[in-house]
Amino acid sequence: MARNGYFRNIRDTVTTIFEGMSVTFSHLVRKPYTVQYPDRIPIPVQDTLPFRYRGHLEVDLEICTGCLACERACPIDCIVIGAEKDPKTKGMTLTRFDIDLAKCMYCGLCSEPCPTGSIHHTPEFEGADYSLESLVRRFVKAPVAAYKPKKTGETDPELRDMLARGLRYIDEFAKPAP
């Protein structure tokens, strides 16, 4: 217990505890790093995902042409479409459009061939539920006529916006990431 060791020990103890406590106090007055997902985050997670994120599938029935390209493209046959050619109007009528989200593997092969971009992926990914049947999304409530694209461009503003969004989706989808 040499004299210089003894008092140096005391000095070191006091100074290091002082320093350490100043560091911890500085942390006490900061905002914690914890992200309290999912209810106390600044913006919803879905808004932070990129535009091409392949979440649950969704169909904009107003611009679906009934071409059945997505049904043919799906490798798992999770899309079931019921479409008949209406003899009177010479257009397609959609009676059934079921997508089984439990079977879907979110590969995106159905949204690529869509001519209008009506079937697209959404940033939704939270689909946990209590029954398997609820994961079959049925998009057709009553038989509707399929959409017939106009050669001179769409005049209805709502449909024009949907078409613009759908075509942008296909555009982005086909473009490789930078």
Added chain:
Amino acid sequence: MQQLVDNLIAQGIAPAFIPVWVHYLLAMLVFGGIVVFGFALLVAGVTSWLERRVWGRIQSRVGPNRVGPNGALQWLADGIKNMLKEDIIPSAADKPLFRLAPYLVVIGFVPTFVVVPFASSLIIADLNVGILYLTAITALVVVGILMAGWASNNKWSLLGGIRSAAQIVSYEIPAGLSLFPAVLLAGTLSMQGIIRAQGWAPWDWYAFHSPFTFAAFLLFFVSALAEGNRTPFDLPEAESELVAGFATEYSGMRNLLFFLVEWGNLYVIGAVVTTLYMGGWQIPPVTDNVVLQQALQFVVFFLKSYFWVFVAMWIRATLPRVRVDQLMTVCWKYLVPISFVNLGGTAVTMVIEHAVPGISWPLRLLVLGAATAGVVAFFARVRYQLRRARPELYYSPVI
């Protein structure tokens, strides 16, 4: 307390045909019950919540914040959970001792509230050996812990119990020695007497009376932390080493009793430090209304004690655990000699002050100035740390 009961008898509210000692007994039981169940256990529970929040914020995370506003009812949820748990007693354990141990530990904690001075007339019994009584009662905790370690029939619990007994018994000495400067200065062992001998202003507190009392003040806090099994001296219940040390085999309410005593003891430590060295409940004379005065004194005392509870939590989040041999070295080679020096120094200071009355003021201002400079340097250091932090940093002082 005694005056209160005497006043009630004199005013005729309390029936006079019942003997006086029955009145005293009933009053003590009633007030003791209020203090223990309405204050001590409540403070122990709320301290557990506050500790988890403070600990969390120091570690850059949020503590419990779901059960009730900001998680303030978490301790209730934990208490109910512990009460509903299965009471497991190991088959080879010493059953009577196993059952008795938590109660002995509680007995080492609850009776200390009899002498805690909440305000100038809010003390259950102003014993004229108050401080000595408190030190003696807290030493009972050792018996309970040793019993718990032995009766668990578990080598690690036994080790934890023995380490704890060694620690508490060793640190009784610097704690007792560091009490004495305040007792010498006040001339009495009674808690209210020591507070009355101080004043309300920081330069009248015993902490800043001389460098020796300042050192005794800090040493007492450190020794009291060690006696309460708090980090950095929490080897007996080292969570990462001995699971829960002597309390490993305990489940349910028996386990909770050990933890309640730990958190409640924090408050008692804060109360004793405040009483001895920080002027207790003294307030500047701002009001003549007795009730308001008592209420203000209670609030001041509570805030001062709780500041020390906060410091204990802060230290727990900062310092690593000391090894058991380091613990013994610190106690016997550093704290005990320095405590003796403080005691002798305080006695010498008293003699000098008696001979040269004019030296008291400059000495006090010197110590107070040094302490204030230390606090200012501390916050300057904190500001430096905050400046050096990464850019994504917010100021959010609300817990």
